[in-house]
Amino acid sequence: MGLPASLQKVLFMGLGASGKSSIRSVAFEGKSPEEVKDYSATINYTRSTKNIIDSAFQIFDCGGQESFISVFIGEQAEFIFTDVTILIWVVDVSNFDEVSTSKFYFDHAANRLHQYSPEAEIFCLFHKVDLLLPDMFDQVMETMRDYFVPPSDQITIKYYSTSIFNASIFITIGEIIQTLILKNTKAKTVSEALQEFMQTNKELSGVAVYTHDGLPVFEEGMLTDKIVVPANLWLTNLDRLKTEFSSDTFKTTLETNDYLFVFQKIKSELFLTGVAQKVSPMQYVLIKMEKLAELVNQLL
Ligand SMILES: Nc1nc2c(ncn2[C@@H]2O[C@H](COP(=O)(O)OP(=O)(O)OP(=O)(O)O)[C@@H](O)[C@H]2O)c(=O)[nH]1
Ligand SMILES: [Mg+2]
Structure with missing residues (x-):
């Protein structure tokens, strides 16, 4: 750093x-x-x-x-x-x-x-x-x-x-x-990686990276506006989860009638979140998100 x-x-x-x-x-x-x-x-x-x-x-x-x-x-x-x-x-x-x-x-x-x-x-x-x-x-x-x-x-x-x-x-x-943030080279690289990922992985309808305070810093795809409220709710409860399970790595999913959300902690106090329409099989979405997290972590 x-x-x-x-x-x-x-x-x-x-x-x-x-x-x-x-x-x-x-x-x-x-x-x-x-x-x-x-x-x-x-x-x-x-x-x-x-x-x-x-x-x-x-x-x-x-x-x-x-x-x-x-x-x-x-x-x-x-x-x-x-x-x-x-x-x-x-x-x-x-x-x-x-x-x-x-x-x-x-x-x-x-x-x-x-x-x-x-x-x-x-x-x-x-x-x-x-x-x-x-x-x-x-x-x-x-x-x-x-x-x-x-x-x-x-x-x-x-x-x-x-x-x-x-x-x-x-x-x-x-x-x-x-x-x-996007004036910064490293951030630009992350943003471009998210863009590229969204173009080739159509199972996902939107991905975003949030700060741990709940600020969206990168957003790609159509449905990113759907993420902000669940992401905030998840972040507010994360400290309690961390205490209870004394774990630092968390991945959570949330399902509604129409959508599947994935929240995942990545490096640098950031969180990766994704949203997919429920027509995509859950297992696919989880695998894709895992891959994306790995990619973003390498870039950060
Ligand atoms: N209803 C409502 N109340 C708000 C909102 N944002 C802030 N407040 C309230 O408005 C009051 C303003 O507080 P501050 O944020 O300290 O105001 P400030 O602009 O920093 O004031 P100074 O430091 O004196 O310049 C607090 O009681 C907040 O709870 C809002 O979006 N809606
Ligand atoms: Mg003030």
């Missing part, structure tokens, strides 16, 4: 209590939504690092109270916004009263980012969507998108709707992180 090629700086910003620290804990530290229920404000900012394959991320979780944000976009702007790879701006969509305040700081942050890290990408998360009434969802999202336009036409933003109480947070953060 060589030194990481470079440390990629990831900023989480947004108003106080919008959900930044919760997202960080759930998506990067394997916490359950229940464990982050009690709100305690981030003072100033926290810094943590996360390694995924050969990529290393330095995650800045910036406190969102106005006394902090105003300093980040003010006196400390150069320090905060220099060498940034991505900015993730979190907006609490259930808190209508503060949306305009969030946009005010967002514009400043986006401009600062453009000034100090012109190559950085901006992701805007409309968060806590679980608190919206289902029939309001589309309208609220449309309004939010129209409102959070970039402050200048040189800045582009990608928008997502998220909640820590469903798979959306893993899908979203996974998608954001995947683009960064």
